[in-house]
Amino acid sequence: MAVARVRDILAARGGEELALNDAYLNPQLGRIVRTLGLDRRWVRGEGPYLVDERGDRYLDLLCGYGVFALGRNHPEVVAALEDVLEARTANLPQLGVTLLTGVLAEELVARAPASIAAMVPANSGTEAVEAAIKLARAATGRPRILYAEHAFHGLTLGSLSLNGNAEFRDGFGPLLPGCDPVPFGDLDALERELARGGVAAFVVEPVQGKGVNLPPDGYLAGAQERCRAAGALFCVDEVQTGLGRTGRLFALEHWGLEPDLITLAKALSGGFVPTGAVLCSRAVMDRVFDGMERGVRHGSTFGGNDLAAAAGLATLRVLEREGLVEHAARMGDLLLELTRPLVDRYDIVRDVRGLGLMWAIELGEPAGAGRRLYRAVDRAQPGLAAQLLTVPLFHDHRILCQVAGHRMSVVKALPALVVSEADVRGFAAALEEVVAEAERVPTALASLAWRVGRQVVGGRR
Ligand SMILES: Cc1ncc(COP(=O)(O)O)c(C=O)c1O
Incomplete structure (x- = not known):
């Protein structure tokens, strides 16, 4: 069978990505993506956004691990x-x-x-x-x-x-x-x-x-x-x-x-x-x-x-x-200004830090009623609590961001340097909503964590 032209592959085989991954690439990555519900079919990249098959735009704060500083497809x-x-x-x-x-x-x-x-x-x-x-x-x-x-x-x-x-x-x-x-x-x-x-x-x-x-x-x-x-x-x-x-x-x-x-x-x-x-x-x-x-x-x-x-x-x-270095400095300052107050407002937020458009929020054990649940979640899978922010950010707010490393309750954002002020403000508002939710509903927090934890831990074996 002849290898098809790239344009024909793109036109005819969309939808097979995960199956191909599981068959020929890394099936554990497929499990992680499905478990976290990140298994969108991405069809396009536009500046700071990823676009799925339904035409929905997601603000990409993962930025290909920092590759898309200018946004996608500049x-x-x-x-x-x-x-x-x-x-x-x-x-x-x-x-x-x-x-x-x-x-x-x-x-x-x-x-x-x-x-x-x-x-x-x-x-x-x-x-x-x-x-x-x-x-x-x-x-x-x-x-x-x-x-x-x-x-x-x-x-x-x-x-x-x-x-x-x-x-x-x-x-x-x-x-x-x-x-x-x-x-x-x-x-x-x-x-x-x-x-x-x-x-x-x-x-x-x-x-x-x-x-x-x-x-x-x-x-x-x-x-x-x-x-x-x-x-x-x-x-x-x-x-x-x-x-x-x-x-x-x-x-x-x-x-x-x-x-x-x-x-x-x-x-x-x-x-x-x-x-x-x-x-x-x-x-x-x-x-x-x-x-x-x-x-x-x-x-x-x-x-x-x-x-x-x-x-x-x-x-x-x-x-x-485009003055993107200065823009990154301004947007980074704005992001910190909008998100630093979360440390005082929410028990579960330990720290918010960053430099320019390299930003993170760190969660920690709350003092109140959620402490036991948080501990249990963290014991099951250290750092898992951070997924409690990334998962609703993705599903409820169409924002893609990452946990900043293994065994740490830190969520990280690397926006494209072309990110708009409106998107920075939108992210900060969405973040506050998911943080408030995580803190208000400890049982929901625990059940989500268990679901994710079981799958991810199982997937590692
Ligand atoms: C500071 C630093 N050095 C080196 C690397 C490795 O780069 P690459 O993934 O292109 O091999 C990374 C990747 O994340 C990095 O952040």
Whole structure:
């Protein structure tokens, strides 16, 4: 049987998504999606929205885990990709260099801190982190990499070795030797590990994605200073925070950091082309690629391809022309202003935090009548309480958002940077409604949690 044309597949086979997933992809993902009732048939993406087969629009606060910073299907990114296809460019000559990737590197370096001089292309966030580990080791001649507890840097083996969450690491060992965790925010602990010697780099997210943990005042600048003093490289992982997400082009601008290495991915894709990059200092570039015989010692077949470069260039252009970084800062401030008061208004809300459009609400055990139920729910499946917000947000308010990590009662939102003020206000109002509901009706809370818990726990086995 011949493989059908894509347009025919899209026209004729819609509705088979879950069956195909269960047969050939990951059936457990299918179970999760069905259990949470998220099994919509998505037919289109428009800016900050996902559209289902009935034409209903859902505000997508998951944003493809941060990929759709410009929203979905931004026409300018589409046009840039069409330009490349139309030009029939001499993509990936491999023993040769191309224009678009060079211009992308030039534009990124021009916007990065003064410590940055060059770019190493990659194809994803985890691949950028893998490259950063290799560059750090090769540039310093040292083996050790430090990372923060609760960190997330990707799921290939090197990045996984810097993952501060057991649920991702378990069962995949042995991981890379020489990778040691330090508590996020603890400069003394970092200093102690650096003093043990042999540290090539400290790799850190400026705002941790798992849980949306903000750094304490002075932490990142202090970490940079201590790395310098110890001769270790300072690597800021901006895969999630980069390109406007936190209300600055690079999150590191909030603290005036000057790292040796910066990893990027997600938003750089324009929402279309898997991509990544490591921005590095001249010293790192020259020490790693220190002669012709070592000129190709790191790389990747698709790294620096024309479609990825075009998507990255279009992303920078749109971010600047539409003022999206400033817009993200304003919308983030508004979201915090509207949602922070929930901490005082509701017993069940422990914290609301965020930076720019990286936002989270954390639930905790209520003091009143719901305490026993909450505990029981949390014992059955730690962190499950957060689904008590995400499920009604989806079903009653058409808002898609995520639990911020395993075993945590934290709901996270990563709106597209193009999100409107009306949608931010709509989300805040919807959130208050579901929080109030969860607090008012503990039995409903428990029954929903049990339903979800049984299925999800069963599904894991
Ligand atoms: C900070 C950070 N680094 C690295 C990664 C890995 O990126 P990817 O999923 O593209 O491999 C992620 C993904 O969520 C991330 O948030």
